[in-house]
Amino acid sequence: MLSIKNLTVAVNGKEILKDFNLEIKAGEVHAIMGPNGTGKSTLAATLAGKEDYEVLSGEVIFKGKNLLEMDADERAREGVFLAFQYPVEIPGVSTTNFMKAAVNAKRKHNGLEPLDAKDFLKMMNEKSQLVEIKREFLSRSINEGFSGGEKKRNEIFQMAMLEPSLCILDETDSGLDIDALRIVANGVNKLRNAERSFLVITHYQRLLNYIVPDFVHVMFGGRIVKSGGKELALKLEAEGYDWVKEEVEMI
């Protein structure tokens, strides 16, 4: 599904990701943990195609294609989805209209006709139930005046609508209370299947109680320094990151 090899990325001339490597197979859930400023969000934004992220070296192959050659919109149509840490508010455009444009852009990319009004409505109804979103919510301007929890639910709703192959969740748990966290995690779990992969970026182990990962990686200084199973997350929660730092410094 996704193969990242020796990826080095700079933001404003400063190297953030350094010689980063990661392999994700179809259907796998990978969690990336690590302290602040280690490059977790840079990784997410680079994969999604944000322009001001400069790739200095390395390659990213997604479903056999060179991801780095594509613009953000093309990556999305190919099946990459980034759930934003800070979803953007756009007054004046409803979530419904936004999704109509996005779903039809993807359909066009796949050589399909635009969805008619009835089918689109049906799809909206179905997917909004996944994250317990009310219909009137969708006719409101994108994220305008939404609470933190509502914004994150809206991200997962969009993910459900676009049916991506690779879902990147950038600190989706930040700013969520326990109920919102449960709703968001339930939505994600319902979307898990054998073809869809997840890259879950988080500070805290808490989210991983709900979205149980196959692999846990610890990022430090722009690269993965330790990998393991879900038990690694528990150890980090109990003991913090210091022991990882010490290990790295010893090498």
Add this chain to the structure above:
Amino acid sequence: MEVQKEFELAETAFTKESLPLRKNALEAFEKLGIPSMRHEEWKYTNIKAKLKQQLSLTTTDSQVNAAVKNYIASLPPYAFRLTFLNGVFHPELSIVPDLKGVTVCSLKEAFAHHTTLVEKHFGKLVNYSEEHFAALNTAFVTDGAFIHVQRNVIVNEPIYIQYFFTATDANAFTQTRNLVILEEGASLQFAEDFRNASNINVQYNHVAEVYVGKNAKVDVAKLQLEVSNAIGIHTLESSVERDGRFSAATITFSSPNTGTGNALIRNNVTARLVGENAHADLNGLYFGKETAHIDNHILVDHVAPNCTSNQLYKGVLNGEATGVFNGKIFVKPDAQKTNAFQSSKALLLSNEASINSKPQLEIFADDVKCSHGAAIGQLDENALFYLMARGITKEEATQILTYAFAHEVVDHVHSQPIRQFLCDKLKDELQLNF
């Protein structure tokens, strides 16, 4: 331009009742002439260079062409409308409302049949001794619409006043005029809709005078949606009495998707709040492409106390288009407790596009609230990335964000049918199909 000679032809073309006033206006225009950029109000708009050297002010050419027929066919068949071609009224293309307490006819007819009422109001709001194009218009008016709404009469359906240009004479400079009078407690929505339906560059100069009586309401939409190859000068003068409300939305799309964008549009919109507790909303939205030049001069004149006003103008400029925003708020000595607000925002979508934005507040009362803000910027990069990260192309994302920016002005249009009409036009203009 030999105005005297032209006037000899014009003299009998419009009503004899108005002749003394027209002669006065002619005299004023002979002194004023066409303004150059040295004139403060025309500093950023070189109208003198743009207008043809030879102007023909007395055109008789009034052909219906296919573009006009197609447009009319696209309208709801029941919509009230007065249709003018090159300033000449065409009753056969019009649906004139026949409502109790409402008089709607051409200005020529109004001068003949409602002489006293018309003479009392015609030429009284515009200052033709100082304003060049108001003087020219008053002297050479060919025709226009007259609407009078009696006391407490509410007109529920909007009236569209359509001005089509089908002229084949490139020197033609069409002078049209509306006069709208609302008595106490009356209510009206109308649109002035300008369209270039010819294959040539057209020139026109339009004036409207609107009287809003006590507790009366007027919603006017000035639609300049197909004016790609036009030099258009618009003047809208209103006076609002006690508890009255005047709202005007000026919408200019310099260039529909297929147009060349070679337009020069000047709007002078004035609301004079002459009675206590009156309110004015002067809003505007303009899109300019290529070499379009769109100039909005707005004035809210707070004469009476306890009045409120809002100005919200938004522009989207692309290519080498230029915009001018001059928003004046005058607060006269008696106008205590005035609350006036002004906002001008422009999006520049190319490096060559530009705008000159100038707020002008002249306050002579001490207990007032006035605020103004001007912003010029580009599209929000984060919002653009957010839309693209969902698979929407950069082009479409730009259109969606432009829609989001522009929609606020359309949202402020009080008249529901006109608002819906504009909303659809905005989507068409941006090629959005949601």
